[in-house]
Amino acid sequence: MNAKELRDAYVNFFKKRGHAHIPSSSLIPDNDPTVLFTTAGMHPLVPYLMGEKHPAGKRLVNYQKCIRTGDIEDIGDPTHLTFFEMLGNWSLGDYFKKESIEMSYDLLTEVLRMNINDIAVTAFEGDEDAPRDDETYSIWKSIGFRDDQIFFYGKKDNWWGPAGQTGPCGPDTEIFYDNGQPKCSPGCGPSCKCGKYVEIWNNVFMEYNKNDNGTYSPLKQKNVDTGMGLERVLAMMNGVKSAYDTELFIPVIKEIEGLSGKAYADNEKEFRIIADHLRSAVFILGDDMGVAPSKMDQGYVLRRLIRRASRYMRKLGIESGRMVGICEMIVRQYSDVYPELERNKEFVLHSIAAEEEKFGRTLDRGLRVADKMFEELGDERTLSGELAFRLYDTFGFPIELTKELADERNVSVDIKGFEERFKEHQNVSRAGAEQKFKGGLADSSDETTKLHTATHLLNAALRRVLSADIMQKGSNITPERLRFDFNFDRKVTPEELQKISDIVNDAIKAGIDVVCEELPYDDAKKCGAIGVFEGKYEDIVKVYTISGISKEMCGGPHVKNTSELEGFRILKEESSAAGVRRIKAKVGKL
Numbered sequence: 372m373n374a375k376e377l378r379d380a381y382v383n384f385f386k387k388r389g390h391a392h393i394p395s396s397s398l399i400p401d402n403d404p405t406v407l408f409t410t411a412g413m414h415p416l417v418p419y420l421m422g423e424k425h426p427a428g429k430r431l432v433n434y435q436k437c438i439r440t441g442d443i444e445d446i447g448d449p450t451h452l453t454f455f456e457m458l459g460n461w462s463l464g465d466y467f468k469k470e471s472i473e474m475s476y477d478l479l480t481e482v483l484r485m486n487i488n489d490i491a492v493t494a495f496e497g498d499e500d501a502p503r504d505d506e507t508y509s510i511w512k513s514i515g516f517r518d519d520q521i522f523f524y525g526k527k528d529n530w531w532g533p534a535g536q537t538g539p540c541g542p543d544t545e546i547f548y549d550n551g552q553p554k555c556s557p558g559c560g561p562s563c564k565c566g567k568y569v570e571i572w573n574n575v576f577m578e579y580n581k582n583d584n585g586t587y588s589p590l591k592q593k594n595v596d597t598g599m600g601l602e603r604v605l606a607m608m609n610g611v612k613s614a615y616d617t618e619l620f621i622p623v624i625k626e627i628e629g630l631s632g633k634a635y636a637d638n639e640k641e642f643r644i645i646a647d648h649l650r651s652a653v654f655i656l657g658d659d660m661g662v663a664p665s666k667m668d669q670g671y672v673l674r675r676l677i678r679r680a681s682r683y684m685r686k687l688g689i690e691s692g693r694m695v696g697i698c699e700m701i702v703r704q705y706s707d708v709y710p711e712l713e714r715n716k717e718f719v720l721h722s723i724a725a726e727e728e729k730f731g732r733t734l735d736r737g738l739r740v741a742d743k744m745f746e747e748l749g750d751e752r753t754l755s756g757e758l759a760f761r762l763y764d765t766f767g768f769p770i771e772l773t774k775e776l777a778d779e780r781n782v783s784v785d786i787k788g789f790e791e792r793f794k795e796h797q798n799v800s801r802a803g804a805e806q807k808f809k810g811g812l813a814d815s816s817d818e819t820t821k822l823h824t825a826t827h828l829l830n831a832a833l834r835r836v837l838s839a840d841i842m843q844k845g846s847n848i849t850p851e852r853l854r855f856d857f858n859f860d861r862k863v864t865p866e867e868l869q870k871i872s873d874i875v876n877d878a879i880k881a882g883i884d885v886v887c888e889e890l891p892y893d894d895a896k897k898c899g900a901i902g903v904f905e906g907k908y909e910d911i912v913k914v915y916t917i918s919g920i921s922k923e924m925c926g927g928p929h930v931k932n933t934s935e936l937e938g939f940r941i942l943k944e945e946s947s948a949a950g951v952r953r954i955k956a957k958v959g960k961l
């Protein structure tokens with residue numbers, strides 16, 4: 372089975388069982404400041420897991436682009452990836468444990484052709500927040516699993532979510548491929564890292580909400596959220612030890628062999644880092660909400676990926692300027708499944724070339740200076756935070772690059788010291804950093820709901836005052852303010868800003884009802900609704916209309932009437948990236 376067949380087989384299996392196929396959402400979460408990237412298929416679905424009605428119904432299936440960058444330093448081993456595709460199916464208050472587990476079992480055995488004896492499963496052992504999941508145990512038993520195939524674990528292993536600090540979560544049952552090798556110890560089980568058990572699927576029974584104060588309360592509805600890593604399953608099905616040995620990576624690995632004249636087998640770590648990081652970079656840049664490399668947030672993660680890849684390319688002896696060719700291959704390889712890559716190809720390749728060139732100018736000199744720093748350490752085996760920061764500030768060395776250089780010389784790095792300097796440099800106050808983890812999609816408080824509606828009014832006002840071509844390039848809402856990025860290539864004048872906020876305030880004063888309709892995508896487009904929509908044409912979408920001013924496709928939630936906003940004030944207008952402006956604004960009595 373190849374990747375395309377696996378995606379199709381998964382989606383069709385669940386479509387046959389009443390699930391609607393929804394498109395992959397953007398990798399850059401909309402309206403969620405709690406995380407930088409979409410990390411799981413459930414992430415864009417948070418409002419619906421919390422009770423909002425999804426226009427496609429209560430049973431959903433998709434494959435979702437995901438990025439997890441918590442373990443950039445682990446990339447290079449056979450299992451870790453920063454970008455991956457997650458196959459997932461959801462019940463939004465519809466079926467629960469029994470049907471979910473039975474469907475999973477049918478897919479594993481009928482579609483993936485697995486043998487029940489090669490499967491092990493887990494269940495939640497219970498604690499003060501939620502009871503032991505005996506129901507899950509009984510369901511697996513009734514299917515035919517033996518006791519020695521079912522393992523109970525605590526929160527660390529058998530509880531998933533929330534994706535940020537608060538939101539939907541619950542106990543899960545994880546499904547593992549048991550590769551048949553002997554147990555490494557009597558206690559060996561799916562939570563053991565010896566390699567006998569390979570996790571392939573996670574079914575989360577999302578019936579809890581984690582609150583701000585750390586407590587758990589029942590959600591309005593009982594949901595199922597499942598996730599299966601496409602790359603990992605593909606490797607398993609093809610009997611290879613790693614995703615890097617599948618058709619998803621082989622062409623790029625071959626290309627790197629050609630460029631470097633070196634064999635993958637002798638340089639696995641370097642090859643994997645380059646292939647993984649460039650694939651992630653292509654997907655971050657090629658997203659419709661794509662960002663360019665920068666010093667902040669997603670842009671900074673992207674920069675680190677490109678620079679780390681660049682350093683490993685140099686290590687393999689590949690000359691500067693070759694990154695673009697590899698990235699072009701990746702765009703070609705994926706653009707039938709993710710057409711946005713082709714749409715945004717020029718931006719992807721231009722940004723890659725520019726970043727490689729920029730870093731290439733300082734990399735060699737930086738490596739020489741770093742060498743000298745390490746030499747001068749003498750017996751002192753720790754590189755200070757100050758020196759690590761100097762490598763970053765002068766030569767653009769991301770900290771993990773410095774750490775790797777240090778590791779190669781058996782030297783440690785004062786990471787804390789580096790981070791302190793880095794924070795001062797970014798001028799991110801402690802309060803600001805913590806703020807990042809509040810709010811988000813899980814927060815449908817009154818304040819954030821008002822700001823969602825204010826964002827629609829602002830979007831409409833910008834189109835009236837500046838240009839009908841204004842498009843949302845990003846949106847981020849905390850309980851205190853909205854932040855809205857849009858395409859515009861000059862500063863907005865004070866007079867224009869005044870006009871924009873007058874339009875929004877007039878709409879608030881007029882007390883207009885906010886009306887929600889569910890329409891087929893085509894009809895929504897025909898009636899002039901704006902909004903980024905990544906779906907298929909037959910999909911049903913929600914359209915929010917504020918009569919006389921705004922009509923926008925959106926998942927909600929929104930206020931019932933604009934008067935609830937009371938007033939609107941623009942706090943700041945600034946540049947966000949080349950050709951993109953950013954407005955921060957708040958609502959409330961003026």
Ligand code: SER
Nearest residue numbers: 411413573596597598
């Ligand atoms: N959200 C769960 C996970 O990421 C299941 O999709 O594992």
